[in-house]
């Protein structure tokens with residue numbers, strides 16, 4: 001085993017705050033209930049980091065899988081109400097298990113169940129942030145999962161990789177550690193290709209990674225593709241992401257000692273400001289504006305607000321305050337932002353100068369379609 005330090009790994013050695021995500025594939029020991037021994041080992045490692053002064057926030061899957069076992073179900077249900085029921089039963093077991101294991105180390109845990117809405121509504125997002133910060137400052141280990149019992153398909157994160165990344169953004173964590181049932185990201189899905197090789201390191205935004213990442217197993221949901229997306233999201237607040245095997249002995253403590261394990265995905269750009277990051281993390285886009293070349297240029301080069309005059313097409317059904325995507329004429333994403341007008345108004349305003357707004361609508365909500373504070377412009381590949 002190599003102790004060689006790779007560029008980017010030193011960030012792990014200096015990490016003061018980390019988000020650890022444990023996937024369903026691991027927690028449930030391939031479907032045979034919660035793997036209590038393994039949970040105990042991860043908790044021991046987290047406790048060791050905690051004693052060193054590292055703040056650890058845990059994002060744990062496993063509610064549905066644990067519930068399935070308790071209810072005697074053999075296969076993951078596909079009906080939403082059954083998934084909700086399984087999650088409700090299983091989450092109890094999960095919480096109980098973490099609480100007992102952390103109690104051996106005199107560490108308190110707090111259960112936090114989040115939904116997509118909690119992080120997309122700015123007020124609830126700020127509430128979640130202050131609650132989490134308070135817990136972390138009190139040296140409690142928050143154990144977070146999606147609130148599966150109240151979500152439906154349209155409003156779910158679905159996989160906890162994304163949730164982990166958004167929590168890393170929220171708390172400005174130094175690292176997101178995604179523990180799974182593989183040694184890391186391979187250049188092909190190792191379930192289907194035994195010759196696949198481990199990728200030790202890469203840039204979080206490298207498009208070649210998404211091309212090799214496949215879907216998940218029978219218990220997990222996201223597979224590697226959501227882990228790559230999570231690394232990109234985490235990079236927005238400057239966090240490094242590691243995808244590593246939760247079955248490697250002492251994986252967490254070894255990673256924070258700088259050991260070369262798993263796949264390290266580095267952020268390559270300076271972190272976005274907190275508000276822009278929140279905007280960039282929004283997953284639900286309600287409409288699309290096609291911009292002309294002039295508008296794209298001022299957005300990219302001057303960070304200007306988006307004026308209606310630069311909009312060619314308006315698609316979708318959205319209301320004032322909703323998130324819309326701005327694309328170029330080829331459909332490539334240029335920016336995302338919160339729009340000041342609903343879809344019907346935006347259609348009337350497209351291509352028109354701002355001084356015409358009153359004549360066209362009878363009122364002026366704002367001079368711009370999207371104010372620059374509510375706009376995040378995508379970075380161009382280097």
Ligand SMILES: Nc1ncnc2c1ncn2[C@@H]1O[C@H](COP(=O)(O)OP(=O)(O)O)[C@@H](O)[C@H]1O
Nearest residue numbers: 023024025180186189214216217220221222223
């Ligand atoms: N390129 C790849 N490298 C490694 N694993 C991959 C790759 N593509 C797909 N996978 C699959 O992703 C699975 C892990 O994702 P998932 O089942 O969602 O687990 P978790 O519950 O830990 O998130 C692995 O078991 C593996 O089969």
Ligand SMILES: N[C@@H](CCC(=O)OP(=O)(O)O)C(=O)O
Nearest residue numbers: 024061062063064160220221
């Ligand atoms: N919230 C769900 C977890 C969703 C899920 O399976 O996520 P993942 O382990 O990231 O593939 C649960 O607790 O069962």
